[in-house]
Amino acid sequence: MSKDVDWSLYRTLRAVLRAGSLSGAARTLGLSQPTVGRHIEQLEQALGLPLFTRSPTGLRPTDLARELGPYLETMASAAAAAARDASAEADEVAGVVRVTASEIIGAEVLPPILAEFNDLYPKVVVELVLSNRAEDLLRRAADIAVRMVRPTQGALLAKRIGSLEIGLYAHRRYLQRRGTPAIMADVADHAVIGYDQESSLGDSVDDLTGPVSRETFTFRADSDLAQLAALRAGFGIGGCQVGIARRDPNLVRVLPDAFGFQLETWVVMHEDLKASRRMRLMFDHLAEGLTAYIVGAQPETPVR
Template sequence: MDWDKLRIFHAVADAGSLTHAGDVLHLSQSAVSRQIRALEESLNTTLFHRHARGLILTEQGELLFDATQSMYKRVEAATARIRDSEEEVFGKLRVTTTHGFGALWLAPRLAKLYETYPDLNIELMLEERVLDLPMREADVAIRMKEPSQADLVRKRLMSIRMRLYASPDYLAQHGEPKTMADMSHHRLICQNPSSAQVSAGMQLVQELLTNDIEQTLTVNNYFGVLQAVISNLGIGVLPDYIIEDFPSVVRVLPDVESGEVPVFLAYPEELRQSKRVAAFRDFVQEEIMAHRRSRRAMGAD
């Protein structure tokens, strides 16, 4: 099969338009159209449904697009490995983690990484969904449980717990609970039960709700929970790693916390020698160590 025609097909399928694909490929629309017709003729099938608003893949087109996507991911992986054979750390690194950890802990620290490696381009993908690292949906993952996918390099970074926090202004106005039963007099701020979250956090919320709590505010991520807590709306269930960067919030009911939640960093075996991955891994580990020292100094553990 003609690789050049596959390259053009992939661009058209990705753009959904002959014109847009031509712009990407620096080819005229007519040249792109000829290549697509030639490919369809060689396969004896129709790859696109054509209509006024653009192009839609046929069932056969979707099968071919799946194949070309896989090819492009493998080419990207090979290109990255070739580039990483050089001494310099540069290029794109796709990092996936949860909304809470990515927004509240990782993103505020990335300036230090860019200071050391200004030619490194991080694509931060905040998702509760676990992306497929072996299929190169991302290069590196930081997850709140050990990854189960095969062919991954895994490293446990730290453990976190979900605890209760409030703002000083809220506690001054509403009082501080002394027992779990006292939570019935407060608004509980937590992740929506239907949201993807670590089971330890969900179990803590369920335990709290057995105390006849009538007022609640649910949000679908911890960033929203934190903002509500800072805005004096109630007592929030939040991961303990927020304390270092948000010292204004106060822990309440210090004997109440979730079970331990392990945090893992993982990346595909094929990127074991990647200098980009190594630079990011070492940076995160150094920040974790600094985070631990800070927590010990604050007496937060």
């Protein structure tokens, strides 16, 4: 077994594992399929063990290949982070900043905030990753994260922005057609929009009383954007951030006294990035923009 293995071979292995085939990896890497096949053969020779077996359905990774998978992702994240760090001098407002956020925050809340940042610092390239998973900032899968839960990892610079309120909403057209539920028990007679396999809201939904569960959902999707699209289309009743719902006069909140909860909002980055001016400026800009968004989503104080 050779200990001195070219990183490009591991990069090819990662691409094959992700694509599930030599041809798919070749397209991802911009290489020919025979070249990808040679890379895998060279890596197998260097490691002294097979990485794939062939089956009627295609390539099947061996236990060794599967065990290498997490390390390959760490190596890829480190390589990408090194490329971002080298994209500009630390004190120059230029280069690449990789931001990760949930689907809803990334698609519905961050675009105008990032557009303002681009107006101020046009030489900064923004990479936005939409994921409801908590990307590992310690491994530099991203530089800055907007998270809806309190960070637990060490070596992170975290700032709590506030809390976002989630409520139940429906399109006016749907309520005209099906009526408005008066109590939570009435929801059982309505079309409800919810998750399929997993809920990004976690225990916030599971702890609620009433007939709200996967079995009662008429529209199921693990994509928060798909759920929001169904809500806007008048499919049924679903959860929505108060701040986003307020933008659409056709979305009406239902059962505000029976259903509602808060999601903490944090901006987080690795503490080692404080020395980078563009990272710190982005961190502060996101914190300021999200604070303004949360303040604008607060319930209006009734006039007495």
